[in-house]
Amino acid sequence: xxxxxxxxxxxxxxxxxxxxxxxxxxxxxxxxxxxxxxxxxxxxxxxxxxxxxxxxxxxxxxxxxxxxxxxxxxxxxxxxxxxxxxxxxxxxxxxxxxxxxxxxxxxxxxxxxxxxxxxxxxxxxxxxxxxxxxxxxxxxxxxxxxxxxxxxxxxxxxxxxxxxxxxxxxxxxxxxxxxxxxxxxxxxxxxxxxxxxxxxxxxxxxxxxxxxxxxxxxxxxxxxxxxxxxxxxxxxxxxxxxxxxxxxxxxxxxxxxxxxxxxxxxxxxxxxxxxxxxxxxxxxxxxxxxxxxxxxxxxxxxxxxxxxxxxxxxxxxxxxxxxxxxxxxxxxxxxxxxxxxxxxxxxxxxxxxxxxxxxxxxxxxxxxxxxxxxxxxxxxxxxxxxxxxxxxxxxxxxxxxxxxxxxxxxxxxxxxxxxxxxxxxxxxxxxxxxxxxxxxxxxxxxxxxxxxxxxxxxxxxxxxxxxxxxxxxxxxxxxx
Numbered sequence: 217x218x219x220x221x222x223x224x225x226x227x228x229x230x231x232x233x234x235x236x237x238x239x240x241x242x243x244x245x246x247x248x249x250x251x252x253x254x255x256x257x258x259x260x261x262x263x264x265x266x267x268x269x270x271x272x273x274x275x276x277x278x279x280x281x282x283x284x285x286x287x288x289x290x291x292x293x294x295x296x297x298x299x300x301x302x303x304x305x306x307x308x309x310x311x312x313x314x315x316x317x318x319x320x321x322x323x324x325x326x327x328x329x330x331x332x333x334x335x336x337x338x339x340x341x342x343x344x345x346x347x348x349x350x351x352x353x354x355x356x357x358x359x360x361x362x363x364x365x366x367x368x369x370x371x372x373x374x375x376x377x378x379x380x381x382x383x384x385x386x387x388x389x390x391x392x393x394x395x396x397x398x399x400x401x402x403x404x405x406x407x408x409x410x411x412x413x414x415x416x417x418x419x420x421x422x423x424x425x426x427x428x429x430x431x432x433x434x435x436x437x438x439x440x441x442x443x444x445x446x447x448x449x450x451x452x453x454x455x456x457x458x459x460x461x462x463x464x465x466x467x468x469x470x471x472x473x474x475x476x477x478x479x480x481x482x483x484x485x486x487x488x489x490x491x492x493x494x495x496x497x498x499x500x501x502x503x504x505x506x507x508x509x510x511x512x513x514x515x516x517x518x519x520x521x522x523x524x525x526x527x528x529x530x531x532x533x534x535x536x537x538x539x540x541x542x543x544x545x546x547x548x549x550x551x552x553x554x555x556x557x558x559x560x561x562x563x564x565x566x567x568x569x570x571x572x573x574x575x576x577x578x579x580x581x582x583x584x585x586x587x588x589x590x591x592x593x594x595x596x597x598x599x600x601x602x603x604x605x606x607x608x609x610x611x612x613x614x615x616x617x618x619x620x621x622x623x624x625x626x627x628x629x630x631x632x633x634x635x636x637x638x639x640x641x642x643x644x645x646x647x648x649x650x651x652x653x654x655x656x657x658x659x660x661x662x663x664x665x666x667x668x669x670x671x672x673x674x675x676x677x678x679x680x681x682x683x684x685x686x687x688x689x690x691x692x693x694x695x696x
């Protein structure tokens with residue numbers, strides 16, 4: 217069960233206010249984000265499966281209600297309302313693993329005002345963190361030349377829940393497996409690991425440590441060779457034990473966890489090859505991120521797999537994903553859904569009004585061109601049809617625009633996952649979401665995926681949405 221107290225305090229105080237003023241009408245809230253993390257050109261949408269599971273069990277226990285009562289702020293009738301609280305709305309979202317961009321709708325939630333308000337914290341907490349980690353992992357995976365990435369971040373993650381969520385998101389983003397055994401059990405992620413320096417130091421010598429490990433785990437053991445001296449001691453002892461394994465038809469690997477990784481990897485590779493062990497693998501770790509890995513890869517470092525921990529599961533240079541949750545439409549006193557928006561002196565913080573859909577446009581060759589936000593009016597929706605020319609506008613609704621002739625059938629990105637509080641489609645396996653990341657990245661030009669000054673992908677709005685936004689801005693300014 218997910219406690220209803222997993223929300224911001226102001227969500228509950230506003231909820232009581234809506235309840236007392238009889239304002240619990242139909243609403244539309246949308247989640248989007250404002251800025252790409254890590255100075256990158258793309259992000260990865262993650263956390264949807266976790267969110268869908270939590271929404272189904274989101275409720276207030278008797279202990280929760282007793283705590284709220286002790287705050288002496290919430291009335292007994294409102295607490296009784298919370299006793300029966302459940303999410304009963306509908307949820308639209310992109311597929312988990314979709315490549316995403318600022319300003320476009322990731323999740324659209326349709327429901328009563330109180331329930332949509334109370335679940336805000338759950339939505340943002342779940343999606344923001346997992347999208348941050350999945351994005352970081354995808355960057356690490358690309359930097360490695362789409363190599364084998366192992367997520368080793370449990371001990372540096374932000375608490376047990378953070379460690380589990382990070383392992384889940386890292387697997388979606390491209391990691392082959394995790395060191396987190398509980399994540400392996402909960403999510404079916406392959407568990408991976410080698411040995412710690414303590415294993416080596418617990419034995420009388422490196423050779424004894426390596427031999428003992430290979431005796432217990434004879435199928436492809438990996439020896440940590442930097443406990444004392446990598447080139448003078450660790451590598452030679454690993455080779456000695458490895459030759460015995462090779463004579464039995466078995467293989468092995470070594471891991472580097474300190475020092476000049478590039479230099480040591482090159483030297484160790486030479487030593488292994490000279491010993492007649494070309495199949496022995498080299499794994500590296502030690503505070504790696506995409507920048508370091510890209511430099512090693514481009515420099516030709518002979519690395520077979522990468523163990524990445526701290527900077528992947530914590531976000532490294534970016535501690536948070538910039539997702540926000542805004543009201544975009546509400547029911548008026550006559551039962552009609554009315555668009556609403558937040559105005560700001562900063563154009564990027566002025567939201568896009570109304571109920572919206574997101575279209576992904578590709579050229580005839582299958583490469584993406586732009587994502588377009590349109591109005592999702594049930595009676596008169598904005599439809600994008602192949603064979604027609606369109607003018608698409610910058611989300612700021614200023615003069616910036618471009619014309620495009622639609623060559624291929626555009627893809628609708630928002631799908632309905634929940635209706636009246638119930639799942640209406642199965643949550644994909646993590647392996648499917650992980651594969652979707654790789655498929656999606658392949659559909660983007662390399663300029664969007666480079667780490668230094670990536671090309672900015674077009675996220676635009678239709679002419680109808682632009683006109684609505686300009687009209688509402690004019691109306692709001694008239695009230696000042």
